[in-house]
Amino acid sequence: MATERDTLRRRLDRATAHLEPPIAVVDLDAFDANAGALITQAAGKPVRIASKSLRCRALLGRALAEPGWRGVMTYTLAEAIWLVRTGVTDDALVGYPTAERHALAELAADAGLAAAICLMVDSTAQLDLIDTVAAAGRRAEIRTCLDLDASWRPMAGAFGGRLHVGTRRSPVHSAGAAGALAAAIGQRPGFRLVGLMSYEAQIAGLGDAPPRQAVRGATIRLLQRHSYRELVHRRAAAVAAVREHADLEFVNGGGTGSVALTAADPAVTEITAGSGLYGPALFDAYRTWRPRPAAFFALPVVRRPTARMATLLGGGWVASGPADPARLPTPWLPSGLRLTGTEGAGEVQTPVTGVAAESLRVGDRVWFRHAKAGELAEHVGELHLVGADRVEGTVPTYRGEGRAFL
Incomplete structure (x- = not known):
């Protein structure tokens, strides 16, 4: 039986099939x-x-x-x-x-x-x-x-x-x-x-x-x-x-x-x-209310160093704050992926492992959640707005409008 996250992955993949990753979307x-x-x-x-x-x-x-x-x-x-x-x-x-x-x-x-x-x-x-x-x-x-x-x-x-x-x-x-x-x-x-x-x-x-x-x-x-x-x-x-x-x-x-x-x-x-x-990953650690994940970014699989590992292009979009693993982006879709302890999320490549990594092929996408919210927008010039299973519009981030305030 398909899980809610499986359904979300298929929906995001269908909606953005015409776009080249890395991309960022808002559901x-x-x-x-x-x-x-x-x-x-x-x-x-x-x-x-x-x-x-x-x-x-x-x-x-x-x-x-x-x-x-x-x-x-x-x-x-x-x-x-x-x-x-x-x-x-x-x-x-x-x-x-x-x-x-x-x-x-x-x-x-x-x-x-x-x-x-x-x-x-x-x-x-x-x-x-x-x-x-x-x-x-x-x-x-x-x-x-x-x-x-x-x-x-x-x-x-x-x-x-x-x-x-x-x-x-x-x-x-x-x-x-x-x-x-x-x-x-x-x-x-x-x-x-x-x-x-x-x-x-x-x-x-x-x-x-x-x-x-x-x-x-x-x-x-x-x-x-x-x-x-x-x-x-x-x-x-x-x-x-x-x-x-x-x-x-x-x-x-x-x-x-x-x-x-x-x-x-x-x-x-x-x-x-x-x-x-946006519902970033850090808010998964709250009891009273957890927002629905709404902001994601996708990276492409570019190689398979082992049968149980896939390597993605880019990914080092680390959140501000104390330097600990909680500030790293979270591989979210497909479920069952994790970062490696030796490399984490890298500037030009990010290896992922876990059960789901075995089925990933070169060219597939892995969807991440940023640890924080707006910092995601510092890495992309535009956000693709997804409704149902299609992109309803594309809007610029501050960066996309040539604005970098901090």
């Missing part, structure tokens, strides 16, 4: 289903799409056209300006502080852009930089969002603040520090504080059910429960402290891995998500 049925599932989890709160997870204007537009999706979180200011100028959005939140002087000058000189784009800040030094590019009084007012560090620091007092669970982001961790920075922004001419963001990476970006690691999974879940409880109280206090100095338009939080949990926090008014639309 529109899975993409749309994931978009709807994320909105359901958000429980009535709007979802802001993380552009770095898609890196394709057409698919950003497809998600934003669905009810419940609103606004874009970009990863650079230059990207935000491009998305606004090309009509993708009129509500762009830059997810990280910027030192892009040329982009800042462009923003400061255009009141329309300044009204559509909000910059992330966690220090008055970032305000100083903006003022050196364009002084207050001779530029448009700059909208800002305060980045509250969402990491968990248990027993920080006893250990001098050295125990840190989460990513190293903003230096603003306490409600008092958030209020102090909000007050400083409020006193600076040419700036307006309109938002607060806190990304709980240790919850949203860390799978709580890593395969074959039961003890580690239980430890992660315990840490996440304690971290969430602490953050709910601290975020509420920070929002209250900031509101003493600014009229906040939004409080942003979360990511694909914590949409439902973050939406349950009363202080949060909007959620960010993006990776769940």
Whole structure:
């Protein structure tokens, strides 16, 4: 009996038979289903799409056209300006502080852009930089969002603040520090504080059910429960402290891995998500919700070094983050393939082994899932959009449009 993955393989092979690999595709049925599932989890709160997870204007537009999706979180200011100028959005939140002087000058000189784009800040030094590019009084007012560090620091007092669970982001961790920075922004001419963001990476970006690691999974879940409880109280206090100095338009939080949990926090008014639309392999390690795999890339079999191994052309599309096997792409179709421990995924060749490798012939295709989401788009100039068993359209990635922001 054919499995679901066997059916998917035949469908992708039929749809793309006229195309030469390496190619990347997005299964529109899975993409749309994931978009709807994320909105359901958000429980009535709007979802802001993380552009770095898609890196394709057409698919950003497809998600934003669905009810419940609103606004874009970009990863650079230059990207935000491009998305606004090309009509993708009129509500762009830059997810990280910027030192892009040329982009800042462009923003400061255009009141329309300044009204559509909000910059992330966690220090008055970032305000100083903006003022050196364009002084207050001779530029448009700059909208800002305060980045509250969402990491968990248990027993920080006893250990001098050295125990840190989460990513190293903003230096603003306490409600008092958030209020102090909000007050400083409020006193600076040419700036307006309109938002607060806190990304709980240790919850949203860390799978709580890593395969074959039961003890580690239980430890992660315990840490996440304690971290969430602490953050709910601290975020509420920070929002209250900031509101003493600014009229906040939004409080942003979360990511694909914590949409439902973050939406349950009363202080949060909007959620960010993006990776769940593509359903990359890292999200197979989550218990609460696993998106349907929607983004794939295919490589051709070019030789058979042994009867139980096939070698593919290319494949070294490794995800960012800590250097471990989880960042390697996953051979997905046909099922029953695995990378070798000695070569992994290589720049010009990738050997695969396993039961399914015995039946592969030169010229056959192997379909992979990237470990992360939007980084796939950095390796291809276009994405083929598959509906049913045909390609319904082909759209450029950022790279395909000549854009490389990071």
